[in-house]
Amino acid sequence: MARIVATVSGGLDSVVLAHHLVDQGHDLLMLSIDYGQRHRKEHEFAERTAVRLGADYEVVDLRNIATMLPGYSLTDSNVDVPDQHYTAPGSVNVVPNRNVILLSVAFGRAAAEKADKVAIGTVAGDDATAPDCSREFIDAFNAMERVATAGYAPAELQVIAPFIDVAKSEVINLGDRLGVRWAETWSCFNGYDVQCGLCAACQDRRLAFEKSDVSDPTEYRNG
Template sequence: MSEKVVVIYSGGMDSFTVLNKAIKQGYAVHALTFNYGQRHVKEVEYAKNVCEELNIPHKIVDISAINSIIAGSSLTDDIDVPEGHYEADNMKQTVVPNRNMILLSLAIGYAVSLEATKVYYGAHSGDHAIYPDCRPEFVKKMQDVAAIANYDAIDIAVPYLNNDKIEILADGIEMGLDYSKTWTCYNGRELACGKCGACQERLEAFEKNNVTDPLTYEA
């Protein structure tokens, strides 16, 4: 029987690549998706469709009630999503306080209950400037905690921690992945906006890889 792992799968292009990487590595993947009240909850539907197509176990967990105690992010509050590249200071408005620690804690608990050995998540170097919970020092501390928090140690696997989105996409292209099955835009409208930090970084990754993004944009 294959070794079980849990993949935190948002439905975005980074976690989509991580999900497929874990599958291709031969693991028995259990996908875990969170509805934390994000504006771009549309990504959850993309995650559901991919997991159904891949025929892998998938749990969608509604933790949106946390918004009553975690506020101030344009992803979860009635605050306009800023436009521009991730490296811009205004992108700090998209930080959801302590999000990845919360999601990782829940995923670690799920992994223990499944007798899985690893939790995968898609932090990468492009996020380091803005998101504290995607930085190597955060990952290292969480790995240390996950090793001792339960009777069974869980490893937190972050395959793209030192890669940017351009390199992640390159790896996905090499794996033959179809990125029309992913949603990246922070605005949960019918079409991707093309202007928010998530869209800007995605479009840059496709441009640098000389590939056309299969998503349709408003502008």
Template sequence: MKTIVICSGGLDSVSLAHMVAANRKLTGLVSFDYGQRHRKELDYAALCAKRLDVPHDIIDMRGIGAALTGSALTDDVDVPDGHYAEETMRVTVVPNRNAIMLTVAYGIAAARGDQAVATAVHGGDHFIYPDCRPDFTQAFEFMQYMALDGYADVSLYTPFVHRSKADIVTEGQRHNTPFAETWSCYKGGAHHCGRCGTCVERREAFDLAGIADPTHYDDPDFWAEAVKRKILA
């Protein structure tokens, strides 16, 4: 099935791209510049496209992102440290981000004759991000079916929506994902900070999967403390 993958350059979406390349017909990657704190992750998406030898489109959404104010990912707001399950992580929500990206990706897929759009939303996202939840993805796919009725038939491929990030690490290893060539950290420094929500979740996922984490973290031990706080909360 001809499938395009929404790829941020992070562990989840790069693992998904390798999985699609192995199990389906990967026709390209699409990434979005929405004015996020740093473009570093987009460089890793470009590396993935080059490695898998597929086209890579970067959609300029900076004008839209500028209007989606209030998020630590787009505004001058401190990125909080800790596990995603902590209430402070809500400041990382960019309103309707996935809904907007999926809409654009569906348009690209329909225009190019692709049969599916793949996105790496997973179970760990459900607590904070409403447009990563199963109810949303099911409703969105039906909405797009109606939007493209009679013009194109494009499905939504979300193989991780009911699975954990540890499961993604396992699938990524199975499909030879070079984890060191992915970027998750929200802070965009020289190395992963090891303290922000996505760093903590990344480090925890490798531990739960029992797979060696090749990532260099500035604070490699903080994750264990953050996970403990989540359990005791």
């Protein structure tokens, strides 16, 4: 059994990741990182997951960092979340360098408690718009941390991304087998009480359910 620090937002992929790691018998610390995102409602669902799984859970308060990240729909209230799917790199829905920030915090926490691994729920295709979801990025980040924490963290401590080659629809199929409660996951980039159904994250969610063998129980504001 390994001690794993996982970044779990409350989104579909990260909630399945948490279930997967616990199913494998690992000792899990779930970190939800508040970087001032407009959809911080997702953390409610991460906490529910932690309670259900009996996992340790912490919220890291980095809300003030949003003021340093203007121009993106997730961190700038002056930028609307567009009702459209991702297109080319440069989408206002992507906060460049976000995973560098999130994983640096998670890795620091893991090093401090001598954990075995850090886990992130990146899935296949995420790197099409977000370069810091790519295998190249994960490899480079681990190389950097080997230097940054040499002598202060377990030599085997590294970031793992178990779903990096797995399509979101297949992640849903796995989660269904593990008993994930889909109504208790949050994908929407907006901060509504109900997921909008139109933003890029909602469209990705809906499409993935369509491609999976699982029916989508999500309530959407727009059909």
